[in-house]
């Protein structure tokens with residue numbers, strides 16, 4: 474059977490994953506396909522049962538299914554368990570699936586490539602946002618040895634709820650209190666959708682942020698977000714969010730198609746152009 478993989482979500486037409494997996498399939502000369510599938514919530518369970526019998530080896534999962542797939546998984550990786558969501562499913566021989574989360578891996582790989590000398594244990598990190606993506610970033614930073622994370626979110630209860638699950642190295646900072654958020658941090662991360670094309674603009678300065686801090690944004694449309702732009706104006710080094718998207722795809726491709734792909738400037742250019 475032709476090896477197949479997919480990304481499922483609702484909506485799905487915006488996904489860049491088919492383009493990037495398609496590039497790797499072609500590069501390795503693998504006769505397989507990676508397709509986008511529009512799967513509404515009520516079709517999720519049936520789809521997950523059907524896909525392996527059609528030759529699908531695994532799938533990426535995006536909004537709104539990332540949490541719910543954990544209830545249906547036969548096996549859950551420790552990372553997906555800690556984050557409470559999965560983005561990479563691999564079908565097992567008996568038709569069940571293993572659920573993993575590679576967003577934390579993608580985030581750290583992106584920083585490793587963009588700022589090779591950055592060290593998570595060097596100092597506290599400021600994280601804006603407590604939505605779905607934030608949990609993966611907090612997990613990545615804690616696993617990498619970050620000593621303290623200042624977490625700030627418009628809806629304070631959401632940040633408090635994460636702190637209750639994730640633990641004591643998280644300190645909640647009131648939304649808009651820039652100085653408390655940024656003082657002495659070695660890393661600042663925007664995980665909110667503020668500054669994304671079509672969304673509200675990022676409303677704050679980065680007052681109090683040291684020029685030696687590394688700054689990154691999960692948003693990649695536009696690549697140069699208002700958050701990164703303000704950091705650059707302070708003299709900080711910045712890493713954009715596109716690399717996270719590219720790197721998080723590597724483990725899935727490797728598992729499903731048997732080859733470990735690389736994130737190259739050509740791939741970046743291709744995905745940017747799509």
Ligand code: NAP
Nearest residue numbers: 602603604605606607627628664665666673691714717718
């Ligand atoms: P989400 O679950 O919807 O969370 C959105 C976050 O943004 C929440 O913290 C929310 O705060 C905040 N927010 C939204 N509008 C706001 C506003 N007007 N003022 C203040 N805060 C606001 O989304 P997500 O899945 O975490 O994704 C967040 C961003 O990360 C998106 O732009 C997404 O594209 C990007 N992302 C990138 C990658 C990558 O690979 N680079 C991966 C995942 C996500 P409240 O809790 O107060 O609503």
